[in-house]
Amino acid sequence: MSALGRRIGDPAMTPVLPHTETYGRVLEFLHHEAELLDAYRFSEWVELFAPEVEYRMPVRTTQFLTDGEGFHDVDFFVDDHATLVTRVKRLETEFAWAETPPSRTRHYVANLRLQEGDDGELAARVNFMVTRTRQDLDYQLFTGQRLDRLVRADTDAGFLVRRRTILVDQTVITNTNLSVLF
Amino acid sequence: MSTTAHPPSHAILSNGEAIEDLVRAEEGLISRRIYADPEIYQLEQERIFARAWFFLGHESEIPEPGDLVSRTCGTDPVILVRDDEGVVRAFLNSCRHRGMRVCRTDRENVSFLRCPYHGWAYKNDGRLMTAFAEDHYGEGELDKDELGLIPVAQLDSYQGLIFATWDPQAPSLDAYLGNMKYYLDIIVGRTGGIEIVGTPQVWDVETSWKFATDNFTDNFHVFSAHHSLVELGMLPNNPDFAAHGHMIVAEEGHILHLTAGAPTEEYELLGLPPELRAKMREHLSPEQVEMARKCAYSAGTVWPNFHWLQLMSSGTLGQRDVPFLNLRLEVPLSPTRTRMWSWLAVDRDAAPEFRKASYETYVRTFGPAGIYDQDDMENWEDCTRAALGPAARRFPLHHKMGIGRPVDDSWPGPGRAYAGAYGEMTHRSWYAAWRTHMLRDHAVGARTEAAR
Numbered sequence: 001m002s003a004l005g006r007r008i009g010d011p012a013m014t015p016v017l018p019h020t021e022t023y024g025r026v027l028e029f030l031h032h033e034a035e036l037l038d039a040y041r042f043s044e045w046v047e048l049f050a051p052e053v054e055y056r057m058p059v060r061t062t063q064f065l066t067d068g069e070g071f072h073d074v075d076f077f078v079d080d081h082a083t084l085v086t087r088v089k090r091l092e093t094e095f096a097w098a099e100t101p102p103s104r105t106r107h108y109v110a111n112l113r114l115q116e117g118d119d120g121e122l123a124a125r126v127n128f129m130v131t132r133t134r135q136d137l138d139y140q141l142f143t144g145q146r147l148d149r150l151v152r153a154d155t156d157a158g159f160l161v162r163r164r165t166i167l168v169d170q171t172v173i174t175n176t177n178l179s180v181l182f
Numbered sequence: 183m184s185t186t187a188h189p190p191s192h193a194i195l196s197n198g199e200a201i202e203d204l205v206r207a208e209e210g211l212i213s214r215r216i217y218a219d220p221e222i223y224q225l226e227q228e229r230i231f232a233r234a235w236f237f238l239g240h241e242s243e244i245p246e247p248g249d250l251v252s253r254t255c256g257t258d259p260v261i262l263v264r265d266d267e268g269v270v271r272a273f274l275n276s277c278r279h280r281g282m283r284v285c286r287t288d289r290e291n292v293s294f295l296r297c298p299y300h301g302w303a304y305k306n307d308g309r310l311m312t313a314f315a316e317d318h319y320g321e322g323e324l325d326k327d328e329l330g331l332i333p334v335a336q337l338d339s340y341q342g343l344i345f346a347t348w349d350p351q352a353p354s355l356d357a358y359l360g361n362m363k364y365y366l367d368i369i370v371g372r373t374g375g376i377e378i379v380g381t382p383q384v385w386d387v388e389t390s391w392k393f394a395t396d397n398f399t400d401n402f403h404v405f406s407a408h409h410s411l412v413e414l415g416m417l418p419n420n421p422d423f424a425a426h427g428h429m430i431v432a433e434e435g436h437i438l439h440l441t442a443g444a445p446t447e448e449y450e451l452l453g454l455p456p457e458l459r460a461k462m463r464e465h466l467s468p469e470q471v472e473m474a475r476k477c478a479y480s481a482g483t484v485w486p487n488f489h490w491l492q493l494m495s496s497g498t499l500g501q502r503d504v505p506f507l508n509l510r511l512e513v514p515l516s517p518t519r520t521r522m523w524s525w526l527a528v529d530r531d532a533a534p535e536f537r538k539a540s541y542e543t544y545v546r547t548f549g550p551a552g553i554y555d556q557d558d559m560e561n562w563e564d565c566t567r568a569a570l571g572p573a574a575r576r577f578p579l580h581h582k583m584g585i586g587r588p589v590d591d592s593w594p595g596p597g598r599a600y601a602g603a604y605g606e607m608t609h610r611s612w613y614a615a616w617r618t619h620m621l622r623d624h625a626v627g628a629r630t631e632a633a634r
Contacts, residue, residue, distance in 0.1 A: 057551070059383055061288035070288075074380030074526070078545045083498045086414070090553055095409035098556040171288060172521065173385035177559045178551035 013115035013123055023114050026124055026150065029159045034107035037181055042088040045181070046081075050151065050162040055079040057166040057182065071167065076178055087181070098179035103132045105180050109146070122150040122159070128166075132180055140175040144168040146182065192623040195221055201621060207614040210582030210606060214569040216616075217390035223517040230486055230619050231256030233349045235358050237488035237511050238262045238272055240527070241342040242377035248291040248306055254513045254521075255334050255346045261285045262344065265307035266293065270339070272346045273308050273331035284331070289381065295331075304331050341370045342377075343509075345484075360433035361596035362484060365440075368470050369480060369490050369507065372452070373461035376507065376527040379541055383524045385550040389562035390569065391487065391514040392616075394522065397558055398481055398489040398510065399437050399608040401425070402583070407561055408554050416496055418444070427477065427603035428593060429584075435485035435615025437608035443478025443494060450475045453494040453505035455536050458529050469594050478505075483608075485615050487512045497546020497553060506544040518566050524549050581606040581613070 009015075016022050029048075036045040049055070057077040063070040079087070090096050109126040116122050130142040149163035166182045189200045204213035204222075216222050238253045239262050250263040252275060259275040261284070277284050282299040285292075294311065296303040301314040308331040313324055334346035338355035340363065345355050352358065359366065370376050387394065397403065401424045404417070411417040427441035443449030451459045451474050463471055480492040489510040494503040511523040526544045528537050548555045568574055584605030593599030600607050 059381055061381055063287050064290065067287075067290065072381045074383065075545050076383060076549060076551045078542050080498070082500065083546055086416075086497065086499045087553060089414055089499065090410045093410040093413040095413055096557065097407065097410075097560045171384070173383075173550050175385075176387050176550075176563060177385070177556040179556040 009113070009125075010115055010117075010123055013117045016114040016116050016122070018112075022116065022122070023112070025158055026114055026122060027112055029150070029157055030109045030112065030124065030126060032157055034109055037107050038105050040091075040102060042091050042181070046084050046088045047155070048157055048159070048161055049081055049084060049164075050153075050160040051081050053079075053081050053084070053160075053162055053164065055084060055164045055166075057168060057178075060168060060171045062171050069167075070171065076168070076173070077166065077182075096179075098177055101135075103134045103180060106131045107182075120152060121162075122148075122152075124148040124150055128182065130180055130182065132175070142168065142170075142175065142180070142182070144170075144182075190623065193621050201225075202617065205613045205617040205620075206578070207581075207610045207617060210580065210585050210610060211578040212581055212613055213575065213578050215575045217392050217569045218517045218566050220517050222620075223514070225620060226514075227257060229622055230616070231258075231348075231514075233347065233352060233619065233622070234486055235336075235345045235347045235352065235355055235484075237484065237509075238337075238344045238346050240376070240378045240509075240525070241270065241339060241344060243381075244270065246291065248293055249289075250285060250292055250306070251289045252285055252287065256348055257514060258348070259283070260334065260346070261295070261331070263292075263306050265305070267307070269307065270337065270344060271306075271308060272334045272337050272344075274334075276332070277302055278310065278329045278331070279313070308333060341366055342375060343370065345488075358434055359436070359484065362432040362434070362436035362438075362482075364470070364596050365430065365432065365438050365482060366484075368440075368466060368474055369482065369492055370527065372465060372474065373454075373458050373529040373531055374465050375530045377530050378509075379526040379528055379537070383522075383549045385522050386515065387520050387522055387559045387562060388518060389520050389559070389566045390518060391512045391520040393562040393565045394512045394520055394558075395483065395487055395489075395612070396609060397562065398483055398491070399439065399612060401439055401441060401479075401481070402604045403558075403561070407557055410557070411553065414499060416499065422604070424479065425602060425604040427479075428590065429600045429603060429605055429608050430593075430595065430597045431599075431608060431611040432597040435612055435618075436483060437485075437611055438482035439480060439603050439608065440473055440477045441479040441481075441603040442476055448502075449478040449494065451477075452480070452492055453478055453503065454529070455533070458532060458536075461529070461531055473595060483612065485612065486619075491548070493547075495543060495547045495554065497543055504539045504543040506540040506548075508544055508548050518570075520562075522550075581609045585610070 056075050058071040059074045061070045108129040111127040113125045126146050128146050132140045145167045147165040150159045153160040193201050204216050236255050244264045247266045253260050253262045260272045261275045262272050264270050275283050275285050277297040279302050282297050284295045284297045294303050303312045305311050310326045310329045335348050335350040337346040405421045430438050478494050482490045491508040494505045496503050507527040509525040513521040584607050590599045590601045
């Protein structure tokens with residue numbers, strides 16, 4: 001229910017429309033991030049997150065809509081900044097077998113809806129799609145919605161992610177594991 | 183080269199191979215054929231998944247009358263529900279009329295389950311209350327008393343863990359668990375009770391269920407399979423770090439490890455915080471406490487596919503190891519595909535800070551995104567793919583470690599214990615139990631129906 005509320009939008013925030021400079025800069029930031037992930041530039045990717053970041057992917061169940069969207073207080077990811085850095089450093093070893101040899105991924109972000117708060121914090125909602133192939137195997141597909149809280153930052157990328165909630169569409173992850181990042 | 187002169191027909195596969203010859207457990211040789219062969223898989227359905235006891239869930243997952251979760255008993259979908267009287271029941275998730283799934287969510291709270299297809303409605307105790315267009319049935323055409331949801335043949339719980347079987351002639355749960363209860367008490371009964379945190383993680387892996395199962399009684403894969411964590415300094419850079427402790431073979435193919443951690447107080451008594459350690463001394467015998475004192479890690483399997491992982495780990499560089507209790511189940515979907523279920527359990531009396539730390543450590547290290555677990559699945563999938571070819575199947579897999587090691591007669595607990603935590607005696611015992619089940623000639627399905 002709370003997740004449903006977040007998806008509809010925060011009434012305390014103001015919509016940022018597509019023709020604005022802010023919208024364009026955020027879209028460019030999101031595309032930049034996707035490009036870093038697909039290029040295995042994980043140590044640059046993790047620098048896009050604020051030190052206080054909360055990075056979560058809640059577990060979803062099939063429920064009646066009257067009981068909510070089915071997201072739970074149990075997660076597939078419940079990371080802070082130090083944990084994300086740990087994941088990245090792990091991927092940089094030669095022994096992270098789930099990604100060694102690496103998957104080929106494509107991260108797509110679309111349908112950006114953007115809002116801005118009085119304090120300058122931005123709420124970005126996107127639909128995401130990640131495709132993965134490994135070894136000589138068939139495609140795997142991860143889709144869902146991502147809810148980001150961004151702040152403007154004096155960095156090349158221009159923003160930092162201070163909260164990311166990844167709402168997967170699947171209740172059962174049918175793709176072996178979640179060794180890719182979102 | 184058959185080791186059996188004249189095996190009975192049910193013990194012979196269509197190409198003439200004897201099941202017995204595929205699992206030479208005493209020699210530590212396991213044929214690749216058993217992992218992903220469709221004929222073996224079909225036989226497993228009748229001889230194992232329609233017969234053994236299976237974990238369905240924990241009582242804390244359905245605390246209130248009407249609480250329901252969708253689960254699997256063996257490989258059949260079931261509804262696990264607490265009825266209005268508070269009785270825990272499990273039914274085949276299938277209407278008696280056309281067989282439609284009557285529960286189509288993962289969890290809900292219900293008084294009645296109404297089948298979407300023709301509207302047959304069942305009370306949460308399984309009774310058929312109304313069928314559709316009842317006045318169009320003639321005399322004797324609709325016996326509602328006989329058309330309740332199909333219950334599992336037996337359902338029982340131990341320490342809140344709910345198990346069920348489709349075999350009315352299976353031994354009771356109490357007898358099935360046998361001397362494994364002594365060790366279940368150490369893990370799930372240690373502080374007077376555990377509870378499940380939230381809802382399970384569920385994911386599918388392209389593996390034979392048996393490669394996953396095999397991995398849950400295997401300490402010596404950790405150093406290589408999880409070597410990324412050694413590189414990062416999050417596991418000791420010592421190949422023998424998990425080699426100390428005992429491996430125990432209990433009754434009915436149940437197996438476990440009790441493994442020592444670093445030689446400090448922090449890694450004693452499963453690494454639990456002080457207030458829970460005090461509770462352990464209340465709820466366990468001095469002998470059990472002494473076993474737990476020497477134990478930081480434990481993996482156990484209630485035969486065939488239910489496991490606990492009591493571990494201490496860290497998901498974050500520079501943070502200390504934190505204990506957590508992970509309950510696991512593998513449900514085969516096909517010879518080469520398996521649904522993984524993973525629950526976090528915590529002691530009912532655990533303080534909020536410990537719950538949080540235990541929860542975060544579990545999610546970060548285990549489950550599909552866990553920095554340990556994700557590498558395991560890679561191994562199981564590639565082992566499965568490599569077991570498919572006709573040439574590979576001529577060459578059995580190697581399970582010989584510790585085959586000559588004697589039983590440790592000084593072990594005070596039940597079962598056969600072996601000193602050390604690196605060895606394949608628990609693997610061999612699991613496969614021997616598999617062979618025993620697969621050599622039974624049971625038409626369980628027919629008997630179950632006749633017994634109704």
